[in-house]
Amino acid sequence: MEEQKKIWLDGKFIDWKEAKIHILTHTLHYGGGAFEGIRAYQTEKGTSVFRLKEHIERFFYSASFLEMRIPFLKEEIERVILETIKINELKECYIRPIAFFGYGKMGLNPIGAPVNLAIAVWPWGAYLDEEKPVAVKVSKYRRLDPQSIVSEAKICGYYINSIFATLEAQKAGFNEALLLDSQGYVAEGPGENIFLVKKGELFTPSLGSILPGITRDSVIKIAKDLGIEVKEKKITLEELKLADEVFFTGTAAEVCPIGKIDETLINQGKIGKVTEKIKNFYQRVVHGREEKYLNWLTLV
Numbered sequence: 001m002e003e004q005k006k007i008w009l010d011g012k013f014i015d016w017k018e019a020k021i022h023i024l025t026h027t028l029h030y031g032g033g034a035f036e037g038i039r040a041y042q043t044e045k046g047t048s049v050f051r052l053k054e055h056i057e058r059f060f061y062s063a064s065f066l067e068m069r070i071p072f073l074k075e076e077i078e079r080v081i082l083e084t085i086k087i088n089e090l091k092e093c094y095i096r097p098i099a100f101f102g103y104g105k106m107g108l109n110p111i112g113a114p115v116n117l118a119i120a121v122w123p124w125g126a127y128l129d130e131e132k133p134v135a136v137k138v139s140k141y142r143r144l145d146p147q148s149i150v151s152e153a154k155i156c157g158y159y160i161n162s163i164f165a166t167l168e169a170q171k172a173g174f175n176e177a178l179l180l181d182s183q184g185y186v187a188e189g190p191g192e193n194i195f196l197v198k199k200g201e202l203f204t205p206s207l208g209s210i211l212p213g214i215t216r217d218s219v220i221k222i223a224k225d226l227g228i229e230v231k232e233k234k235i236t237l238e239e240l241k242l243a244d245e246v247f248f249t250g251t252a253a254e255v256c257p258i259g260k261i262d263e264t265l266i267n268q269g270k271i272g273k274v275t276e277k278i279k280n281f282y283q284r285v286v287h288g289r290e291e292k293y294l295n296w297l298t299l300v
């Protein structure tokens with residue numbers, strides 16, 4: 001990770017190196033925090049944040065299930081994100097807001113612990129930094145069941161499920177994992193949603209046990225505008241392996257073609273036509289080159 005100049009913490013910009021927390025920070029022990037992953041891209045008009053409002057909405061929504069009251073307004077956080085990018089003089093970056101229960105109380109009930117809020121930004125290229133479509137291993141771990149957690153929330157502690165799956169996949173020589181839900185249907189990657197292409201149509205797992213990704217939502221809208229039919233449904237692993245094309249979506253991973261699932265090659269390991277079309281169009285949208293989607297961008 002490339003060190004930057006400043007991190008915003010609880011209302012102030014502090015030096016990157018000084019952004020430290022107490023060992024007895026509640027969230028460090030129990031995972032009860034909410035966070036977001038957002039990207040800013042260079043556009044003709046200047047650096048712009050992609051779907052900032054939607055990310056901040058989800059941030060507050062996630063925190064609400066922890067009964068965590070973020071001590072800033074949504075608009076203030078949006079403004080601080082833009083300022084943090086400016087102060088760090090970044091043209092393109094990844095943005096990480098995190099709200100966590102701080103120091104002062106132990107025991108599982110976090111109520112009464114202070115709520116801290118930090119915003120960090122840094123340059124982050126392609127998350128799955130591969131020149132060719134990625135190889136994915138179906139994990140032995142299942143996605144956390146919606147009867148055990150709130151699937152729609154992006155909560156720190158959930159990511160232990162993603163960490164287990166990632167370790168397993170990468171240890172076996174794959175780029176990324178794929179998790180099934182507790183019923184055995186295709187769910188999502190450790191930090192990505194998934195789509196398949198069959199006979200020119202797009203399919204993606206319906207909401208329920210997955211994070212409702214903002215990139216997933218963007219891709220569904222973009223595909224419909226491109227005249228591609230999109231269906232949300234339960235998808236079996238067999239259907240996925242028999243697909244013409246498969247790709248991941250996510251803020252970090254963007255639109256990322258999948259060339260192999262376990263030992264099954266997808267589209268002979270090459271990026272497919274539909275995936276390529278959506279991937280390229282997504283890049284045009286985030287870089288402000290598509291008039292129709294300019295309202296998804298907030299200029300820094």
Ligand SMILES: Cc1ncc(COP(=O)(O)O)c(C=O)c1O
Pocket residue numbers: 037154188189190191192193210211212213214215216249250251252
């Ligand atoms: C588990 C999980 N699924 C899907 C996604 C993709 O979501 P988004 O497109 O909002 O980045 C993410 C990333 O936040 C994630 O962590």
